[in-house]
Amino acid sequence: MDRTRVLSEGHIFEDHAMNDIFVIIGRLFSSFWLNCELFLLTLLFALPLGLILSFGSMSRLRPLSALTKTLVWIIRGTPLMLQIIVIFFAPGLLGWGSPWGTGSAGRFSAATMAFIINYACYFSEIFRGGIQGIPRGQTEAGQVLGMTKTQIFFKITLLQVIKRILPPMANEIITLVKDTSLARIISNKEIVMMAQEYTSKGLIWPLFSTALFFLAFVGALTLLFNGLEKKLDYFKA
């Protein structure tokens, strides 16, 4: 018996037999694409923003560093889930008019923005730790050799910082993969939400498939980061 159900935005999905494995996996795949998009967009914007924030926290201008540090403290000190909800609902409820509209594109944008700000703050602390952890002697050696500040940063400091921050960045990025599920809190149709719908219809295996999707993704990232660490192993700080 066919039944149609409106799942989102007027799209009408044919209900299908619960033993139609390929359809289910297909839907899981396409909802996992949302997680992937969120992951990639967050990295794309949070990495440079994190670098800017780290320079802000290290700035010698007191007001700037105080402001940056307060922002980082607030963002790291409150749940990401909460931040997603605030970013989506607050503008409308505070009377400024919601910029997000009523469709899925707006919900996705709101979630992406919350993720970018959140991860930029975490990245900025890792960057700051890496940069400040480079011994002062390295910079001074560059200075007495007549190098400019730019040359010192790109030729001396940068590679040492990268080697230093690779493990904590790998950690943070792997956490991001799984955090993408949180976007569901404002009804973004990501994979865990999709799998849960099947669970409520009596099927457990889509949850395990979902787990496999994540395992594969994180596995690939782990291989990538291990490879990078090996590449930088030719020198020891």
Added chain:
Amino acid sequence: MAILEVENLYKRFGDIEVLKGIRFSLEQGQALAIIGSSGSGKTTLLRCLNFLERPDEGIIRVNGAVLFDSGNPSTQREAEIRKKRLNFGLVFQSFNLFPQYTVLKNITLACELLAKEQFGRKGDHSADIKAMQQVIENEAYELLEQMGLSEKAAAYPHQLSGGQQQRVAIARALALRPTILCFDEPTSALDPELTGEVLRVIRSLAAKKTTMVIVTHEMSFARDVADHVIFMDDGVIVEEGRPEDVISNPREMRTRQFLSRFSNESATGEPR
């Protein structure tokens, strides 16, 4: 004319006055040894010369040209400081080699960057740059030969002993052909067996009449190698003169107290 003249140098860190009116001069080809206990200001003095610290008061002249004058703000501009640093070379107590580059690249890096700057951005200078790089590399190999480290050119700093790393650091400083070469306690971070190889290198530089300022705790080395010795205590120069006078036959009580701590050692650091 003296190659280095320092007048009236004062330096304060917060409430603590570290340099209280230092004045001395150095002739070309001479080696100056600065001795004194920790906290006497010797390292700060050296860092002021290399523009790693900015003196609060005083004048620094090299070859008659004023490099720093506390009374003249135009000598203190950042853009100029970089060029002025090139008058001096500095060998650090903890070597500070760049870990991600080979020994050879550590020596040539700064030279290559400076050479590239001379060409400017317009036009294709790749042939000229290549020629320059070849010259720089050849000179680096020569320096490594002088240091006795020719076979280590492709090694990375972490693969070398402390004494080897310090000799590479000396080669790196020499590659830029500084007017005055400074050493900040070059052997203090080394195991006693390794100090000899570094002191030998400095001795040979002195024999070649390299103008040097050496902050050191190696008394017999200072006595053998230096043309002029300064004893600093608590931010002032207590006594200065020839090594035979200051180290072997000090006049001042403070100098004698300081030197009495040091046992008799040969110039290469081995006990007699």
